[in-house]
Structures are given as C-alpha cells and as structure tokens.
Amino acid sequence: MSTPEAGLLVALVGNPNTGKSTLFNALTGLRQRVGNYPGVTVARKSGTCDLGDGQKVELVDLPGLYSLAAASPDEQVVIDALSGNIAGDRRPDAVVLVVDSTNLLRNLFLASQVAELGRPVVIVLNQADVAKEQGLRIDTELLSRRLGGVPVVLSSAWKGEGILDVRRAIASSVAKQTPMKRVAWPTNIATALADVATAAAADTGKPISEAEAQRLLFDTNPSTADRLGWTLAQRDKTLRSARDRVRNSGYNPMAAEPLVHYAHLRLVLEGVVTEGVGKAGRSAAVDRLLLHRFLGPVLFLGIMLGFFGSVFWLAKFPMEWIQFGVDALKGVVAPQLEAYPMLQSLLADGIIGGVGAFLVFLPQILILFLFIGILEDSGYMARAAFIMDRLFSWCGLNGKSFVPLLSGFACAIPSLLSTRTIEDPKARLATAFVVPFMSCSARFPVYALMCAAFIGPIYGAGWQSVVMIGMHCVGLFFAVPTAFVLTRLVLKVKPQPFVLELPRYQMPKPRDVVWRMWQNAAEFVSKAGTVIFAITIIVWALSYFPRDASVVERIKAANPSATEEVVKAKLQAAYVEQSYMGRFGKAVQPIFDPLGFDWKITVGVLASFPAREVIVSTLGVTYSVGEGAEADSRHLRQAMQDAKWSEGPRAGTPIFSLAAVLALMVFFALCSQCGPTIATLAQETGGWKWAAGSFVYMTALAWLAGTAVYQVVIRLT
Amino acid sequence: MTPLSQLLPGQFGKLASLNPERGVDQRLMALGLLPGMVLKLIRRAPLGDPLAIEFGGQVVSLRLAEAENLIVDVSADCPIQRPRQP
Amino acid sequence: MNLEAVIVGAIVGVAAGWLIRRLLAAARRRKEGGCAGDCGCATKLKPKK
Numbered sequence: 142m143s144t145p146e147a148g149l150l151v152a153l154v155g156n157p158n159t160g161k162s163t164l165f166n167a168l169t170g171l172r173q174r175v176g177n178y179p180g181v182t183v184a185r186k187s188g189t190c191d192l193g194d195g196q197k198v199e200l201v202d203l204p205g206l207y208s209l210a211a212a213s214p215d216e217q218v219v220i221d222a223l224s225g226n227i228a229g230d231r232r233p234d235a236v237v238l239v240v241d242s243t244n245l246l247r248n249l250f251l252a253s254q255v256a257e258l259g260r261p262v263v264i265v266l267n268q269a270d271v272a273k274e275q276g277l278r279i280d281t282e283l284l285s286r287r288l289g290g291v292p293v294v295l296s297s298a299w300k301g302e303g304i305l306d307v308r309r310a311i312a313s314s315v316a317k318q319t320p321m322k323r324v325a326w327p328t329n330i331a332t333a334l335a336d337v338a339t340a341a342a343a344d345t346g347k348p349i350s351e352a353e354a355q356r357l358l359f360d361t362n363p364s365t366a367d368r369l370g371w372t373l374a375q376r377d378k379t380l381r382s383a384r385d386r387v388r389n390s391g392y393n394p395m396a397a398e399p400l401v402h403y404a405h406l407r408l409v410l411e412g413v414v415t416e417g418v419g420k421a422g423r424s425a426a427v428d429r430l431l432l433h434r435f436l437g438p439v440l441f442l443g444i445m446l447g448f449f450g451s452v453f454w455l456a457k458f459p460m461e462w463i464q465f466g467v468d469a470l471k472g473v474v475a476p477q478l479e480a481y482p483m484l485q486s487l488l489a490d491g492i493i494g495g496v497g498a499f500l501v502f503l504p505q506i507l508i509l510f511l512f513i514g515i516l517e518d519s520g521y522m523a524r525a526a527f528i529m530d531r532l533f534s535w536c537g538l539n540g541k542s543f544v545p546l547l548s549g550f551a552c553a554i555p556s557l558l559s560t561r562t563i564e565d566p567k568a569r570l571a572t573a574f575v576v577p578f579m580s581c582s583a584r585f586p587v588y589a590l591m592c593a594a595f596i597g598p599i600y601g602a603g604w605q606s607v608v609m610i611g612m613h614c615v616g617l618f619f620a621v622p623t624a625f626v627l628t629r630l631v632l633k634v635k636p637q638p639f640v641l642e643l644p645r646y647q648m649p650k651p652r653d654v655v656w657r658m659w660q661n662a663a664e665f666v667s668k669a670g671t672v673i674f675a676i677t678i679i680v681w682a683l684s685y686f687p688r689d690a691s692v693v694e695r696i697k698a699a700n701p702s703a704t705e706e707v708v709k710a711k712l713q714a715a716y717v718e719q720s721y722m723g724r725f726g727k728a729v730q731p732i733f734d735p736l737g738f739d740w741k742i743t744v745g746v747l748a749s750f751p752a753r754e755v756i757v758s759t760l761g762v763t764y765s766v767g768e769g770a771e772a773d774s775r776h777l778r779q780a781m782q783d784a785k786w787s788e789g790p791r792a793g794t795p796i797f798s799l800a801a802v803l804a805l806m807v808f809f810a811l812c813s814q815c816g817p818t819i820a821t822l823a824q825e826t827g828g829w830k831w832a833a834g835s836f837v838y839m840t841a842l843a844w845l846a847g848t849a850v851y852q853v854v855i856r857l858t
Numbered sequence: 859m860t861p862l863s864q865l866l867p868g869q870f871g872k873l874a875s876l877n878p879e880r881g882v883d884q885r886l887m888a889l890g891l892l893p894g895m896v897l898k899l900i901r902r903a904p905l906g907d908p909l910a911i912e913f914g915g916q917v918v919s920l921r922l923a924e925a926e927n928l929i930v931d932v933s934a935d936c937p938i939q940r941p942r943q944p
Numbered sequence: 945m946n947l948e949a950v951i952v953g954a955i956v957g958v959a960a961g962w963l964i965r966r967l968l969a970a971a972r973r974r975k976e977g978g979c980a981g982d983c984g985c986a987t988k989l990k991p992k993k
Contacts, residue, residue: 208888212881244915247890361881395878399887428900428910428917437904481948487955527919531905534921639924640885643910643917678959829967 149198150231151190151311152223154255155239156248157205158520158644160267163653164239164298165202168307171656185230192312193305201233207247209254209352210360210398212564217364223258224352226368235261235314237307242272242279242295243645245414246406253402256321257352261314262291264321265307269295271645276419280412287409289322299650324405329390330397333383334358340379345369358383359398424520424646431524441528444521445547448512459504467497483685491681496674503662509548509555510658516544518649523641530639536625539563539639542572546620549579550613553818557825558661567632573825574627574835577814578620580613587756587809588612594778595802608806615810619842676750676816684722684748692719714764722748736808736847737801737855739786746808753815800854804847812843862911862920862928865899871930872896873913882924890914897930 155161166173169188176185190200203219211217218227225232236255240248245266256262266272266279285293292310296303326334338354341347347369349357356365358380366376384394392400431437471489478485516522526540533539541563549556556576563569588609597605692715700708717723718740726744733743741764749756764780784796814822814836823832859874873895876883890913891897897913908921 207885210884210888212885247914247916250888250890361879361884393878395884396887396892399884399890400892403890403892424917432901432904432910434904483952484948487952523919527903527908527910528905530919530921531903531907534907639908639919639921640882640889641919642889643919675959675963678956679963682956 149234151198151200151235152233153202153237159239159241160298161239167298167304192308237263239265239267242266242269249406250402256323259320261318262321263310263314264293266295267298270297274420276417278415284413291319291321330387333386337383341371344375345371427646455508456504460501463501505552506555507662510661513559514654514657515649520644520646523643536628538568545572549576553577553581554821557821571628575620575624578616580616584809591802591806612806612810684720736804737851739796750816799858800851804851807850808843808847812840859929860932861926862930863922863925867901870898871932874929874931877927
C-alpha cells in the first residue's frame with residue numbers, strides 16, 4: 142500500500158521499550174496513517190519519511206518483539222512483513238533496527254536474526270543519552286565494521302537528537318544496499334538447514350529462503366509451515382532427521398538458534414562498548430519502593446484509584462459541557478421544526494439526543510487513553526502486571542488483564558479498547574468478555590436514584606452506602622467464575638508464558654502520548670459511533686411509532702381540568718405506552734414479572750439499550766413526570782414511591798418494594814452492556830458472535846440473579 | 859544445584875540448565891539467558907508470585923512455576939556481570 | 945404520504961439497512977476465514993513501541 146510519492150518501503154523493527162515509536166514519530170513528523178494487513182488483524186502503522194534531497198520513503202512501524210520466533214500472530218506479522226509475504230506489501234527496501242544503547246547484546250539478537258533475511262540494514266542505537274549517562278561509550282565505527290559495513294548511528298529520539306543522522310543512514314542504506322553480516326552456522330546446522338529448505342521446497346513447490354528454513358527448523362510452533370502449506374505429514378520426517386543432525390553436533394535444536402547467535406554477538410561486541418564512570422540507573426531504586434512487599438501494593442492501589450478515579454472527576458466538566466452543547470443544539474433545532482413533529486422528534490430526540498449521549502463518553506475515553514498511555518510509556522504498566530499477576534494466573538489470564546478490567550469501572554468502552562495490550566488473543570477475548578461485569582459509571586445514576594428513593598428514607602444513610610458499594614461488587618462476584626470457566630473450559634486458554642520485561646523507567650514524551658490518545662479516540666469515534674448512530678435511530682423509531690390522534694383525545698377526556706403541562710406529561714407517557722417499544726415492553730413484562738418489574742420498568746430497561754442512563758428519563762416519562770427527570774428529582778422519586786400495582790396478584794402493593802428495588806439494581810448491575818459496549822465488543826472481537834453471546838449470557842444471568850433476589854427478599858419482608 | 863524458584867531475594871547464581879523444549883525457556887534464551895549466564899533473584903512480587911530476576915542488564919518477570927525448571931548453581935563464583943542496573 | 949413521513953422513513957430505512965449490511969458483511973468475512981490463527985476472535989492491535 143505505498144503512496145504514489147513514496148516508492149520505497151522501509152521497515153522499523155526492534156525490541157519493545159526501545160523508543161521505536163518515538164523515533165517513528167520523529168521521522169515521519171506525524172504524517173501517519175493506520176491501515177490493515179489483509180488476512181491478519183494487526184494494524185499497519187505507516188508514515189512518510191523525508192530523507193532529505195526530496196527523497197521520500199514509506200516507513201512502516203512493525204510491532205516490537207524480542208525474537209523472530211513469533212509467540213503470537215502479531216509477532217508473526219513482523220517476519221512476514223520483512224520477508225515480503227504480506228499480500229499488498231513488498232519486501233522492504235531497507236530495515237531499520239532500533240536498539241537500546243544500554244543493552245546492545247540482547248537487542249542485537251533480533252538484529253542478527255533479521256540479518257538472515259538479507260535485506261539492507263541500518264542500526265540505530267537509540268536512547269544514546271541514557272547510555273551516556275551510564276558512562277557507556279560505544280565505538281560505532283568498530284561495530285559497523287564488525288557488522289559488515291552497515292550504517293550504525295546514535296540517536297536519542299526522545300530528545301530529538303540524531304534524527305538527521307538516521308535519515309542520512311537510511312538514504313545511504315537504500316542506495317548502497319549493504320546487508321548486515323550474518324552469523325556463521327556450524328557445519329552440521331548449516332547442512333540441517335539446507336536439508337529442510339530442499340525438502341520443503343520440493344514438497345510445497347515454493348522457493349524457501351534461508352530465514353524460512355531457520356524458522357521451520359527452530360520453531361516449535363508451525364505457523365511458518367502452515368503458511369507455506371507444508372503439512373505435518375510431509376515435514377515430520379524431514380524435521381525429525383534435521384533436528385537429530387543438530388543434536389548430534391552437540392546442540393539442542395531448540396536452543397541452537399540463541400546459542401549460536403549470542404556466541405557470534407559476543408565476538409562482534411568485543412571492545413565495542415567501554416564502561417566508564419556513570420550514574421547508576423534509578424529504576425532499581427524506584428522499584429525498591431514501587432515493588433516493595435507492603436508499600437508496593439499500597440502505592441499501586443493509590444495510583445490505580447487515583448488515575449481511574451480522576452477519569453470520573455476530570456471528565457465531569459467536559460461531559461457537562463458536551464451535554465450542555467447537545468441540549469443547546471436541541472433547543473435550536475427543535476423550534477425550527479414545530480410544524481413537523483415527527484421530524485422534529487427524530488432530529489432532536491433521536492439523532493441529536495442519541496449521538497449526544499454517545500459523544501458524552503468522549504472525555505472519559507480520551508482521559509482513559511491518556512492515562513493508559515502514560516502508564517505504558519513510563520514503564521509502570523509492567524510493574525502493575527507484575528503485582529497483579531498472581532490474582533489472574535489461576536484463571537488462565539495474566540497480570541496484563543488488570544488495567545482493562547479496572548478501567549471498566551469507569552466505562553466499558555475504553556476498557557475494551559485497552560485490552561489490546563494483551564498479546565494472547567484468547568486471553569484478550571476472555572478479558573474483554575469479563576469487562577462488562579465491571580459496574581460502569583452509567584449504572585451510577587440508577588443506583589443513586591433507587592437508593593435515594595427507597596433505601597435511604599427507610600433504612601438510613603448507612604445502608605444506602607452499603608447497598609451502593611454492594612452493587613458494584615455484584616459484578617465482580619459473577620466476573621470471577623465467568624472468567625474462570627471461560628478461560629479454562631470454553632476457550633481453553635493455554636497458560637501463557639508470563640515472561641515480561643520490567644523496562645527501565647522513562648519519562649513519557651507528551652507529544653507521543655497525546656498523539657496516540659488522539660489516534661485511538663478517533664478510531665473509536667468513527668467506528669463505534671456509526672453503529673451507535675444507526676441503533677439509536679432504530680430505537681427512536683420503535684419508541685415513537687405508531688402515533689395515533691386518538692391518544693390525544695383520550696388523555697384530554699380523562700383529564701378535563703388538568704393544566705397543559707400535566708396533560709403534556711401524561712400525553713408523553715401515553716405515547717410511549719402506545720409505541721412498538723411500549724407494546725413490546727408490556728408483552729415482555731411477564732418475563733420480568735418474577736423480578737417484580739411492571740411494564741414501565743420493563744420499557745425503561747429496554748429503551749435504555751443505547752445508553753443505560755436513559756432509564757432514568759424513560760421512567761420519568763412513563764411515570765408521567767416528564768422527560769426532564771433526573772436521578773435526584775424529587776418528583777420522580779415521589780411518583781415511584783407512590784406507584785402501586787393496579788391489577789393482578791400484587792394489586793394494591795407498592796411496585797417499588799424493597800425486593801423489586803434490589804432486584805432492579807442487581808439486574809442492572811449484571812445486564813448493563815449498552816449498545817455502544819456491545820458494538821465495541823463486536824469490533825474488538827472481530828465479529829458479532831461473542832458480542833451476542835455476551836449479551837445473551839449476561840441478560841440471562843441478570844434475570845436469574847434478579848429473580849432470585851426478588852423472590853427471596855419478598856418472602857422475607 | 860537449586861531450582862531458581864528456591865533462590866532467596868538478592869541471591870546470585872549461574873544458570874546450569876533449562877528446558878529448551880518449553881516456550882518459556884525459549885523466550886528466556888532469546889533474551890539472552892543461556893547456560894553459564896549469571897543471574898540474580900531480585901525479589902518476589904508482593905503476592906509471592908511472580909519473581910523478578912536480573913540477567914544481562916535487564917529485569918524480567920517470571921512465574922514461580924516456570925522458574926522451578928531453571929536449575930541454578932548458587933555455589934559458583936558469580937562475578938557481577940554489569941555493575942550497572944537498568 | 946406527506947413529505948415529512950417520507951423523509952423520516954428514509955432516514956430510518958437507511959439506518960436499518962446499513963446495520964443489516966454490516967452484520968451480513970461481518971458474517972461473510974468471518975466465513976471466508978478472515979481471522980488468522982483462528983481462535984474465535986480477531987483483534988486489532990497497535991504495534992508495540
């Protein structure tokens with residue numbers, strides 16, 4: 142997918158935490174686009190890089206990884222991209238290896254593997270400033286000679302130093318096409334590799350590169366073989382005898398690759414790095430505090446609560462502004478369309494209201510992404526995973542699931558998006574599935590309304606708090622066994638090796654973090670937003686139609702002496718009752734009868750699908766209080782307290798008994814995945830299967846739990 | 859010869875053997891943890907698991923169960939490879 | 945059939961149609977094995993740093 146102006150393709154590879162993305166941003170000046178790799182679902186991040194003299198290349202930022210022996214599909218993309226095996230992308234004209242200058246040996250392992258692909262290489266020793274601080278002196282000339290004359294440049298992308306040198310090095314590499322010196326394989330291993338290559342080529346009819354032969358021989362996972370179409374039956378014998386040959390020469394075939402590369406690299410690096418006097422890294426000292434046995438978790442809790450709690454109150458004002466803007470827009474548009482009530486309602490209530498309810502999420506999303514970006518870039522995220530891993534390992538997940546789940550308490554949507562930090566697709570799916578159990582902030586108004594109306598006045602403020610907190614725990618209570626069953630039994634998540642580097646702490650670069658936050662949010666708004674938009678329109682239609690003039694007559698007749706306001710409110714309620722949604726609610730109400738819901742509550746639950754806070758205003762309408770009802774509205778509370786069953790076995794008793802109130806809250810705690818959440822879940826899992834499954838599962842669970850609560854409590858009270 | 863999981867925080871050792879067939883060990887080898895390499899158990903996580911080990915100038919987190927298979931020679935003379943910590 | 949009803953009907957119809965098309969397209973994409981390393985999910989990732 143090269144653009145017309147950038148005929149050349151250059152790939153950026155390196156270990157994680159080497160500042161690769163910072164360098165990418167510096168080289169492309171934020172002229173970036175995110176695309177797709179066909180057939181794979183990793184985002185293709187590319188940008189245009191100006192090399193000077195008007196020469197432009199397309200720079201592709203590949204995922205960071207430690208070894209070409211791919212541990213996951215997204216790591217597999219790296220070697221595929223470098224080999225030119227991705228449909229629509231050709232082999233890169235040059236490969237830029239981004240290296241952490243403070244740890245040349247480990248970083249060059251990947252370089253040494255990449256060298257086997259034979260492409261021109263540029264070595265960028267990034268984070269050179271840190272190396273200098275540590276007193277390290279690197280002889281770049283010597284290293285370049287040892288690596289076969291490839292350009293070796295120092296840079297500090299964070300500080301913006303050395304970028305020009307990198308550009309020049311890339312230009313030089315593209316022009317001279319100098320490959321990196323390859324490792325010299327011991328004879329027996331070389332023969333084994335040749336055997337594998339020949340056999341594979343013969344069996345598949347495809348040319349097999351040396352790098353591919355290495356992957357076939359050294360990897361336990363069959364992804365390369367599968368891609369080539371080399372079946373197990375075909376390759377079993379060849380690989381077995383090839384590996385035996387390696388074994389006979391004294392190398393364990395599964396250890397041969399690192400052994401040979403590292404031995405070679407030690408020779409290459411001899412004398413290249415001189416250690417002088419320098420400051421010791423501060424990371425160890427910081428870790429003594431942040432990973433301390435007792436202080437560690439305390440600080441961790443503090444940091445987490447602080448970050449995610451501030452999503453609430455930092456987002457509060459922007460959210461109110463957006464709401465204000467939305468309402469203002471409504472106020473402007475509605476009067477223009479007085480003559481066309483249907484269109485007016487569609488535009489004002491449906492579209493503006495619906496889209497507005499979604500846009501109101503935006504500040505929370507931006508802030509959440511910002512914080513996650515800061516946590517990741519600073520290196521603290523790895524420490525968080527380190528501390529929390531124990532709690533997650535027994536259900537097949539690992540510590541990396543923690544942050545997405547925690548942020549789900551604010552809002553499920555950015556939380557779902559943040560599951561991208563989890564590498565294993567199954568673990569990611571399990572985590573995403575469990576996210577909606579975290580009681581998101583939209584449920585807060587419902588808890589608040591119910592508790593203020595029914596718990597507080599009767600049982601006191603103490604119980605009010607207990608119930609509020611309890612409802613948040615309901616989700617957790619069910620999330621844990623769900624996660625367990627999902628990971629162990631349903632998905633059979635393989636216990637993933639939890640080998641995680643705890644990188645050096647670094648100061649996040651503000652421009653990078655903000656830019657990433659923006660990109661994530663933009664993608665979210667454009668994709669999920671369109672689905673939500675459509676769903677809102679549908680829900681509006683269902684709540685609006687059909688409208689019969691006879692309803693007006695009926696209300697007026699039943700309330701001859703009422704004021705216009707009261708009539709209007711009652712009219713609105715009657716319209717909802719008449720609508721498809723209302724009729725559906727009444728028809729469906731028997732299903733919710735065991736939970737003690739009447740049809741108005743049922744309609745509220747149904748109508749709040751696009752955004753769960755909507756239930757409050759819906760209750761406001763159906764209890765004839767008018768649409769402007771808010772959670773702390775005394776009118777609504779009064780109306781609900783007075784509401785009684787008019788018919789049936791419960792006639793005469795209050796609708797909102799303690800049992801019904803608790804049941805409603807429990808139901809809400811478990812069944813609150815709003816439309817946007819489902820849409821995001823579908824987007825993140827690449828299909829509607831899991832999203833639909835989540836909806837069905839959680840709704841059923843909510844129903845069972847709500848029923849249990851109602852039936853038990855009603856008998857006790 | 860002790861399993862890595864039984865080392866005390868702060869203790870050094872030289873890697874004697876690992877199990878190259880396992881995915882975990884392969885990842886560790888890719889990071890440079892090969893037989894003969896000096897490593898140090900820095901600490902255990904506050905909840906006891908996983909472990910933080912240091913080798914070759916980097917700090918890596920490893921689960922207790924996975925560390926059981928890494929056999930370390932604690933009596934060997936262990937020169938600190940890099941006086942500098944990350 | 946007044947203009948208003950037509951406009952509203954058109955908007956609602958487009959919304960419904962678009963949603964249905966998306967659902968079908970997603971189903972079709974999955975049937976064609978659009979997910980690599982099939983495990984029931986396909987997730988978009990940003991490249992790690």
